[in-house]
Amino acid sequence: MAIRFIPVSEINDPLTIALGISGGSGTGKTYTSLLVGRGIAEGVTGKKGSPIGYVDTENKRALHYKAAFPEMMHFDFTAINEDGELVGFGPERWIEVIDAAEAAEMPVLIFDSFSHAWEGIGGVLDLHAQVLDRLVQDAEKRAAGKYTVDPAKFSQLAWAEVKPRYRRLIDRIVRAKTNVIICTRAKPVMQKGYGNNVENARATKTRRKDVPWDPASDADLMFEMTAMVILDPSAPGCPVYQIKVADQFKGLLDPRRPMGEDTGAAMAEWAKGQGGAQKQKEVMDFAREKARGGTDAFTAWWNSDDGKAARSVVRPIMVEIQAICAEADREAARKDDDPFGEGPADEQRGEGFNGTEPLDADALAEKVRAETNAMAEAA
Known part of the structure; x- marks a missing residue:
């Protein structure tokens, strides 16, 4: 063939x-x-x-x-x-x-x-x-x-x-x-x-x-x-x-x-x-990109001349746009100066953590080894 x-x-x-x-x-x-x-x-x-x-x-x-x-x-x-x-x-x-x-x-x-x-x-x-x-x-x-x-x-x-x-x-x-x-x-x-x-x-x-x-x-x-x-x-x-x-x-x-x-x-x-389906898709994708900047950024674009011209195309996906804006707003509200974010609550960090002192890494490693050996012997 x-x-x-x-x-x-x-x-x-x-x-x-x-x-x-x-x-x-x-x-x-x-x-x-x-x-x-x-x-x-x-x-x-x-x-x-x-x-x-x-x-x-x-x-x-x-x-x-x-x-x-x-x-x-x-x-x-x-x-x-x-x-x-x-x-x-x-x-x-x-x-x-x-x-x-x-x-x-x-x-x-x-x-x-x-x-x-x-x-x-x-x-x-x-x-x-x-x-x-x-x-x-x-x-x-x-x-x-x-x-x-x-x-x-x-x-x-x-x-x-x-x-x-x-x-x-x-x-x-x-x-x-x-x-x-x-x-x-x-x-x-x-x-x-x-x-x-x-x-x-x-x-x-x-x-x-x-x-x-x-x-x-x-x-x-x-x-x-x-x-x-x-x-x-x-x-x-x-x-x-x-x-x-x-x-x-x-x-x-x-x-x-x-x-x-x-x-x-x-x-x-x-x-x-x-x-005009492909053009409509491009406009929708552009609106999604604007929404990823958050509610304020999307609203500013929506009220611009370009946004007003695109409203009839974007309205059918407004529920999706609102969800994207909300997620972007939540992400922006998180602290970004700590690479690990806010981290877990104190009560989730394990024994020996008092909220101010760092964990003793060597002691924690020794504890894990001891527990592992105990499970192996039991098995």
Whole structure:
């Protein structure tokens, strides 16, 4: 195979977008995905009314909006095939759908809800349970009653058989030649604490402490997305919780404003040539650098002519800016004339320290040697 590294100046093919939208009931996933999908489709093709491919696993729920979105191209994706056989939502079926969408040259494809691929009939969790049952039954046959088989010992072996199939689906989504919007369900997370101190009771690799929703998917999907957001019932359509949003999209995905056609159109513009995304990132990075000088330095820049011109770009990251300023202020407040800082409190410095006299280094070393020798003899 001939390998050629191509100068980026010669690469003009548009990028593709994979947008993840998760949320509980009443958060506006379906309607929002259709609005954003319309913006992407029309932005990519340059034509009004460009088709929106819609893969519907929710009992034709998307058809509630067919009057508002006549350009929708609907596919009723069920767990039963044309012959009435139960086939489920296995990874290979989703790959077939993506293949069909590409063959039909759909500019955008919406999956609603992709959670069926994870927790539906024939989905990843169901496949894992089936494989685990088979492995345990085989082990029990080998044991022939001589010993008890622990099913937990076969769980990882079952995942080793199922996960590669799911990983192929995720790779197919990433490499799709059409833009993809993936909707997933989200469930409330059990929390602990009260008021401003509330946080999730159990952290996982897909669950941040400050996000009270758990998407019905896995990290492989969430972090392969171009952008991944979670909606909240208190603000339907708004990307309140931003799980993965690069600087290039923070200006588009405002937690206070519902996503719409303009969101999709701007993302399509980015995909075609990145638009002004790189410049916006440079402005955000510059604001972060100013914040590292502390609150006073950042405020002075914010009120300067340059700062006023950058405000609309910087506002989406103001929470991050405030945290950087606060840390810089704390650092500046520490004593800097002592290379070891303020040091530990007296009661933390060990026996024999009276707060004024220095430690006897030789005595301390002898004490450590004696304790080490005593432990060695005991061992």
